[in-house]
Amino acid sequence: MTTPQEELLPTTRRTLLHRIAVAQAEGRAPSLVAAVVRGGRTVWHGARTSVDGHGPDESVQYRIGSITKTFTAVLVMRLRDEGLLDLGDPLEKHLPGTGVGEATIAELLAHTAGLAAESPAPWWERTPGTLRPELSDVLGEQPLLHPVGRRHHYSNPGYTVLGALVEELRGAPWEEVLNREILEPLSLHRTSAQPQAPHAGGWAVHPWADAMLPEPLEDLGRMAPAGQLWSTTGDLARFAAFLAAGDERVLSAESVREMRTPAAPAEAADVLDGVTYGLGLQIQRRGDRLLVGHSGSLPGFLANLTISVEDDVAAVVLANCTSGPLLGAVGADLVRIVAEAEPRIPEPWRPLSEVDPEVLELAGPWYWGTNAFGLRVTADGLLALGPLTGAGRRSRLRSNGDGTWTGLEGYFAGELLRPVRRPDGAVSHLDLGSFVFTRQPYDPEAAVPGGVDPEGWRGIR
Missing domain, CATH: 3.40.710.10 (DD-peptidase/beta-lactamase superfamily)
Structure with missing residues (x-):
């Protein structure tokens, strides 16, 4: 029955x-x-x-x-x-x-x-x-x-x-x-x-x-x-x-x-x-x-x-x-x-049972070059990475227990995400399979391969 x-x-x-x-x-x-x-x-x-x-x-x-x-x-x-x-x-x-x-x-x-x-x-x-x-x-x-x-x-x-x-x-x-x-x-x-x-x-x-x-x-x-x-x-x-x-x-x-x-x-x-x-x-x-x-x-x-x-x-x-x-x-x-x-009724949303400050610090917007991404910490203990608008590379990531995360699907399946920290312990950028994600597009404070032009962003001259 x-x-x-x-x-x-x-x-x-x-x-x-x-x-x-x-x-x-x-x-x-x-x-x-x-x-x-x-x-x-x-x-x-x-x-x-x-x-x-x-x-x-x-x-x-x-x-x-x-x-x-x-x-x-x-x-x-x-x-x-x-x-x-x-x-x-x-x-x-x-x-x-x-x-x-x-x-x-x-x-x-x-x-x-x-x-x-x-x-x-x-x-x-x-x-x-x-x-x-x-x-x-x-x-x-x-x-x-x-x-x-x-x-x-x-x-x-x-x-x-x-x-x-x-x-x-x-x-x-x-x-x-x-x-x-x-x-x-x-x-x-x-x-x-x-x-x-x-x-x-x-x-x-x-x-x-x-x-x-x-x-x-x-x-x-x-x-x-x-x-x-x-x-x-x-x-x-x-x-x-x-x-x-x-x-x-x-x-x-x-x-x-x-x-x-x-x-x-x-x-x-x-x-x-x-x-x-x-x-x-x-x-x-x-x-x-x-x-x-x-x-x-x-x-x-x-x-x-x-x-x-x-x-x-x-x-x-x-x-x-x-x-x-x-x-x-x-x-x-x-x-x-x-x-x-009769569409599937989703499970009720529930908050995390506990919050790790170092993991919470990773949440929010990140930029891969000029592409805007969002990184969420989900109630099942995973990270969810995806573009803020439109289609693009998406993946959930599972913690390895040592501060790094491994992608579970899509382009980043099996790839390692490593938060790179400054001497003061703050996160500088994310390294995901060698791709650098920064808090601002081409953040001059982060180690972006190829460097960032010292004159910064500009209009047409």
């Missing part, structure tokens, strides 16, 4: 239902089920038509295809956070003999390792995984199609390799590690590698007739880390909440934020759509809204998970058909409907 403050308005709920009804009818899906998450919990669930004679609810399983990759990426990030690997490590360091060992862990996560999109024939999604018992069977004789690290090329074998890496470093099967480290801590009890009743059957819908054909159900074997999982809207709603905020039992907020950060260049065809890829997550800008998540498909099933962290809204959409409804568009629309109809 949701509290009255968490419930959606009747008009919003009807608009959501209308959107999935149109998607199911026009996309000719045997069934389509969706959920919306806000404030870390499900606030709406909707379904159209039936599974085995009854309407699908939040516990009916559908196959989620490549959303499985995000689960595998979380397992890899856990290995990184535990110090068992570095994302810059070449694969060969931890999993030798694959033939793609020069690719780094980060490149595999971001699909920039140059691997082929699919495993060698026969069509792996429609044939038993027993045909590919070894990693070499998945990669084939020519696993690399592109130079390592040069372009984004989506690769299912790449995530099979990451699954094998997890098994190597954990000393246990991928499925066992997944259950222990993600599914159990997050209470995803209806997510599994094999279907568990009640679950939907997968169907192919004839493109030119209202007729259906059952799709084969295959165990993907070695390819499981790339697309094996079955799940529900209820479980994926909880997983979406985790991807937005983190959970210290699984992965910190900082690490899931890293997963949501672009790590791969957009393909030329995707530039206009604003599509790129992070570490196990797809990233897309639709209008003014930044969306992260993942899509999935296997014969008989379509799946989509879409999150707007800024709006604190996520959507899950599942269908049991090979093609038809465009679930990425549906998910984005469900997020937009809620975000626009």
